[in-house]
Amino acid sequence: MPTIAVDAMGGDHAPLEVVKGAAAISLETQIDVVLVGDEQHIQAVLDRVQYRPERLQVRHTDQLIGMAEEPHAAVRAKPRASLLMAVQLVAMGEADAVVTAGNTGAAVLACARYFRPLPGIRRAALASVYPRQTEYPGQDQLALLLDVGATIRCEATELVQFAVMGSAYARRISKVPSPRVGLLNMGAEANKGGDTFVEAYRRLGSIPGVNFVGNIEGHELLKGKADVIVTEGFTGNVVLKLLEGVADILSELVGAAARESWRYRFGLRVLESGVERLRSLTDYTAYGGAPILGFEHLLIKAHGRSEARAISNAIKVAAKAVRDGVVGEIQASLESR
């Protein structure tokens, strides 16, 4: 079974929720976890939860990178930060993948610093998953969006590489034999979006093994037209935050309506199961995390607000990615291009 290094100090609710998530994994699965962080804080949480000590290793470090810290400066100033130590453990072969809910920028920089890029890869891509409609039976309820912030501006070659990597990842993780790949753009036509996107469109159409379905517009993001949506980091990040914001607002509106009148409360009561389903679909804790792609090892980035369940799921995603040979699949796809 794979060994997953977990940044115990990363995230808004670290180390409490991270350690609780890892403890749950030690009881439910055969996955070995290395918790990297302040030993005393970690043990203080473990003392209060059920866990299997045989499957949990603790590596102590006294430094951590905060969520609001400037990534470059933090990575330079804190060589023993829990995130960097966790990434190093994987680079040294003591663990197979990393999970962090910590500072995203620092996570990307840590990967760039300690992991070797895959042959031919110019830039890394940070992926994210989000719920959407499905169009055919067996289609995954989650779509993969990349890049969401690792590479702010991209060239056509990089967008093509993102498409190949995302397609390989979805093939292994979502078990979709031929995932549909779309290019997020401002129009469906091939000549939209400027030189970079026009060139990327042209090249994606002729790559064997990539099921390119053309450009995807904003209103199609939540439909099942594509399983993998490729874009540059700037746009991807805006889209991701917009989706999260909409989900939060919806949930808030429902609550506000319920507070306003007993009739709304009654209506919501009637629609309870539907509202619950909607909530579960937009619940990021169920999806765990998404990978940083482009390196010889995997880092799964969980949401900064992750609680125990999300961390557990992120560890499961990391273990599954290792077990299913996601990196090997990506490498093979890149070589066969």
Place this chain on the structure above:
Amino acid sequence: MLCTGRKVERPSPIVYRWDLDKTYLRSEFDRFRDLVKIPFEKPEDKVTVPGVVTLIRNLRRVARQQKREVRVYFISASPPQIAKAIKEKLALDGTEYEGITFKNQLQHIMRARFRNLREQVGYKLTVLLRQRAEFPQEAREVLFGDDWESDPVIYSLYADILAGKLRAEELPRVLDLLGVDPELASEACSLAATVEPVDAVERIYINLERGSPPGLFEPFGPRLIPAFNYFQSASCLYQDQHLDLDGVAEVAQSVMAEAGLSPTHLANALADICRRGYLHPHVRDTLAMELARRQLLPPPLRHGVLARLREWVRRQTRRVAPLPRLLPPHQPRIDYIQLVTHWRERHSAPNNSQQRREL
């Protein structure tokens, strides 16, 4: 080689007392169906907790090497009707023992005291106190139980009664709080009154068979060690000079074989018991080195660029490693009224897994 810890001037007799179900035997009685099955189980069908047989064998061996009188007793809450199967199982395992006590359930049924059928505290406490009267005054004791019922409370009460740390008026109140049958409570109090005070109980080992959070046992003080497996117990017993390195290695081997653990898993378990403050880091290091030499723990890294890099990371973590958690050097006085109240609150809903997972 024994670690240097407490010095024993003249070896006094040592008594190891074991609970049977969930401590020695991996009895399943979570469901009524399992409970009904127990009387019909053949000796060869009964399964022991990984490492326990090897641990008892080695405890006897080391005690004999130390020229120390050693006794092993079992206390079971099962009825005498299944004694034959259990004794045959112990014989099959090659486990030597001086005595085994079963609970006379028939007597409770005849007297229509059905509440006493599941009662543990009064029964075990009276057995422990009655047997103590048969031991030499200077006999030391190590007690082994589990987190399934009330072993931590029973053993701690017994230890404090022996040590004279429990006020005379406190015991009846505690037993009443625990819901002990008045007749048994009165017997326990009479037996307690006859005890010559001696701090005889060295340690209480609680096998976390149910997976209770270890922090739950902090109120019992450092005398009680909650251990996730018998390798952790063996490491602490080595620290207290009840085992030697060969003994720990044999237990490690058994736990690995019977529980399907790897050397890395054992190393994690060793680190865990040290992190929780029950094992001194020096003892951990000695054990880690010796067990690695015997290929029971992962080997230390020696050569190559990668090994040097790993060593660098290890040095970084060691350089900033926090001081080991310090448990109080002496057993503090336990406020049993408070402890029992909390214990019952937390233990009364044990089947709520969410509640158990997080205190």
